[in-house]
Amino acid sequence: MSQIFAKGLVCPLDKNNVDTDQIIPKQFLTSVSRDGFAEALFFDWRYQADGSANPEFILNEPQYQGASILLTRTNFGCGSSREHAPWAIQQYGFNVIIAESFADIFFNNSVNNGMLLISLSASNIEFLFNRCKQGSQQWQIDLANQEILLGNNAAVGFAMDQDVKQRLLSGLDFIGASETLSPQIGQYEAARKQATPWLG
Amino acid sequence: MNRTLYQKIYQSHVVGSLNGSTDLLFVDRHLIHEVTSPQAFSGLRLAGRKVRRPDLTFATMDHNTSTQVRSYDAAGETSRKQLEALAANCAESGIELLDLYHPDQGIVHVIGPELGLTQPGMVIVCGDSHTSTHGAFGAIAFGIGTSEVEHVLATQTLPQQVARTLKVEVTGQLSPFVTPKDVILAIIGKLGTAGGNGYVAEFCGEAIRGMTMEGRMTLCNMSIEMGAKAGLIAPDDTTFAYLKGKPHAPKAEHWDAAIAYWQSLYSDADAVFDTVVNIDGSQIRPQISWGTNPEQVIAVDQPVPAPESFKDLIKADAAKRALTYMGLEAGQKLTDIKVDVVFIGSCTNSRIEDLRAAAAVVGTQKVAAGVRALVVPGSGQVKRQAEAEGLADVFKAAGFEWREPGCSMCLGMNDDRVDAGQRCASTSNRNFEGRQGRGSRTHLVSPAMAAAAAIAGKFVDISQMSVAQGAQA
Structure with a gap:
């Protein structure tokens, strides 16, 4: 059974250690809303100091308009815990990020927003970047079979945590899932009160 | 077991x-x-x-x-x-x-x-x-x-x-x-x-x-x-x-x-x-970051590394980009580099001991001309204690701004920011591009090193400073 989780144009962002301050700078964190962050994505790279678009930044290049799969390098999303980072990425239009590795908090935040983050070996990442150099790429992500379908029967498989996979496939509200253990939470609280009363 | x-x-x-x-x-x-x-x-x-x-x-x-x-x-x-x-x-x-x-x-x-x-x-x-x-x-x-x-x-x-x-x-x-x-x-x-x-x-x-x-x-x-x-x-x-x-x-x-x-x-x-990683603590010297992520760090008496000195191509490329952003050249000594701003604060280094260490270095000296220096205590308690101990007076007399508690210039969400191209000796935790303000250049250091930089107007090897007696935090 194949199940296409996402498909679309690939944007190759050839950088390592992209931190959350680059993904969305501090001045956009004052909002009380979960929306409206698309314009803030990669702000200092996307826009010049005078506010005009930076023509040298890849997201501004005409051939990458409408991209929905982001390809990048190692340790993507390092730094702060701001969930505004995956919000900005998702609201811009990316629902899949392929990288050699991700920072832990960023990974969790992205999954909690239904995004798919795929980690691949350095050689596979290099292979995909080289493919992007050959021309515009339209890929499909088969989540059930854990494959990136590159077209013309070419594919790259990927490993992933099976609990994360189930969550993405089921689309289950993660608070709701935990609430099924409410009786156990109550029991834990009672036992905790007994054993360590100073904890409150 | x-x-x-x-x-x-x-x-x-x-x-x-x-x-x-x-x-x-x-x-x-x-x-x-x-x-x-x-x-x-x-x-x-x-x-x-x-x-x-x-x-x-x-x-x-x-x-x-x-x-x-x-x-x-x-x-x-x-x-x-x-x-x-x-x-x-x-x-x-x-x-x-x-x-x-x-x-x-x-x-x-x-x-x-x-x-x-x-x-x-x-x-x-x-x-x-x-x-x-x-x-x-x-x-x-x-x-x-x-x-x-x-x-x-x-x-x-x-x-x-x-x-x-x-x-x-x-x-x-x-x-x-x-x-x-x-x-x-x-x-x-x-x-x-x-x-x-x-x-x-x-x-x-x-x-x-x-x-x-x-x-x-x-x-x-x-x-x-x-x-x-x-x-x-x-x-x-x-x-x-x-x-x-x-x-x-x-x-x-x-x-x-x-x-x-x-x-x-x-x-x-x-x-x-x-x-398991083992580190010989006795060999660690005062540190300072030179680049745009916290692993890009050297002992203060070491020269800024050359990108080609990194065997790993990713690190070499990162070093090249970082040097450009930071306005530094390989081989430079940071003790020759001037600072514009000094920030003592953040969840990393804004506790009473941090302020004591910084104040001990400051003593009766003055902040160098042209340097903007801030001390932002981590909490109301730290602030009151520092005032009671006379540390606040030391900072104020030297020309530091003595502020109310908050995250402040660590991330510049409020109006405490480093301007583009300015170099900051900072006791905070991240030296990412733009972290303290768009175009800001952050060097991560200890409170004593930050205080010494404020006085000298440039980075200082704290271990060479005689006034730093007792400045260990």
């Missing part, structure tokens, strides 16, 4: 198994602040959920506040709305809030320990990556995103998987002038910004044992800068002495039982860590 400290605390907090390898962990303390919580409360409201344990949830205002005026209005309209939202959310849910006008308000990772909210053996979370700070007490403490904040508010639990374990042993005694900040910068320099990804790091060894709680907090604070999920130090008599008498610490009737429990919190002698 054969369990690490992390595994002991983790296992004692498992409420149940969710599926596969995911457990539901109970959260003992949930700290919240204005920036990463409003959307979580909105989410609760939308779903018709309530805060399950407001008594285990504590709030403060720190990221987005003015450090010049104690007013919701002082940092602009959107900031005011965010502060008001937190106040309203806390009032509605019955959550204790240390708002801008509370005498103990401060940076969330400074006030948690100060109030005794942070205790050994706990699981502590907060919507802030530097929650790792609280690991200094032997607690599993880590930063979470806003969706997870909402999850904890609703259930007082969080789905988790067991992390890998990393042991970082720092042997030997630290040299004079070498502080916990230098130790953690040296560790990050060795392991890299992603060296701790997927791990919980436990710090141990003679050099760690000799540190005060303030020093241990500085160390654990920056464990996130090597990507570690959390940093941990086993609690000991130093920990217990710090906690005794704190407002939220166990009261007299529970104290002995608490101590007995805390004394069981250590990694068993036969515990097996996934990775």
Whole structure:
């Protein structure tokens, strides 16, 4: 059974250690809303100091308009815990990020927003970047079979945590899932009160 | 038997198994602040959920506040709305809030320990990556995103998987002038910004044992800068002495039982860590970052490295980009480089010992002409104590600005920013591009090194300064 989780144009962002301050700078964190962050994505790279678009930044290049799969390098999303980072990425239009590795908090935040983050070996990442150099790429992500379908029967498989996979496939509200253990939470609280009363 | 400290605390907090390898962990303390919580409360409201344990949830205002005026209005309209939202959310849910006008308000990772909210053996979370700070007490403490904040508010639990374990042993005694900040910068320099990804790091060894709680907090604070999920130090008599008498610490009737429990919190002698790193603490020299991530760090007497000196092509490329951004050239000595701004503050280095170390270096000297220097105490308590000890007078007489508590110029969410092209000696934790303001150039250093830079107007090798006697933090 194949199940296409996402498909679309690939944007190759050839950088390592992209931190959350680059993904969305501090001045956009004052909002009380979960929306409206698309314009803030990669702000200092996307826009010049005078506010005009930076023509040298890849997201501004005409051939990458409408991209929905982001390809990048190692340790993507390092730094702060701001969930505004995956919000900005998702609201811009990316629902899949392929990288050699991700920072832990960023990974969790992205999954909690239904995004798919795929980690691949350095050689596979290099292979995909080289493919992007050959021309515009339209890929499909088969989540059930854990494959990136590159077209013309070419594919790259990927490993992933099976609990994360189930969550993405089921689309289950993660608070709701935990609430099924409410009786156990109550029991834990009672036992905790007994054993360590100073904890409150 | 054969369990690490992390595994002991983790296992004692498992409420149940969710599926596969995911457990539901109970959260003992949930700290919240204005920036990463409003959307979580909105989410609760939308779903018709309530805060399950407001008594285990504590709030403060720190990221987005003015450090010049104690007013919701002082940092602009959107900031005011965010502060008001937190106040309203806390009032509605019955959550204790240390708002801008509370005498103990401060940076969330400074006030948690100060109030005794942070205790050994706990699981502590907060919507802030530097929650790792609280690991200094032997607690599993880590930063979470806003969706997870909402999850904890609703259930007082969080789905988790067991992390890998990393042991970082720092042997030997630290040299004079070498502080916990230098130790953690040296560790990050060795392991890299992603060296701790997927791990919980436990710090141990003679050099760690000799540190005060303030020093241990500085160390654990920056464990996130090597990507570690959390940093941990086993609690000991130093920990217990710090906690005794704190407002939220166990009261007299529970104290002995608490101590007995805390004394069981250590990694068993036969515990097996996934990775072990040994560092000779006696060889660490005062550190300074030269690049745009915290692994790009050198001892202050070393030259700025050349990109081609890195065997790893990724690191070489990163170094090249960093030198361009920082306006530096390979081979330069940072002690020849002028600074424009000095920032002493942040959840890394704004505690009383940090201010004492900085003030000891300042003495009766003046901030160099053309240098803008700020001291931002971590909390109301730190501020009052520094004023009582005369430290504030030392700073003010020297020409430092003496501010109200908050995160301030560490991330520049308020109006405390470094201008484009300006170079800042900063006691904070991140030297990312634009972190302190668009185009800002950040050099991470200890409080003593920052103070010395303010006086000299350029970076200084603190170990060569005669006035620095007793400046060790």
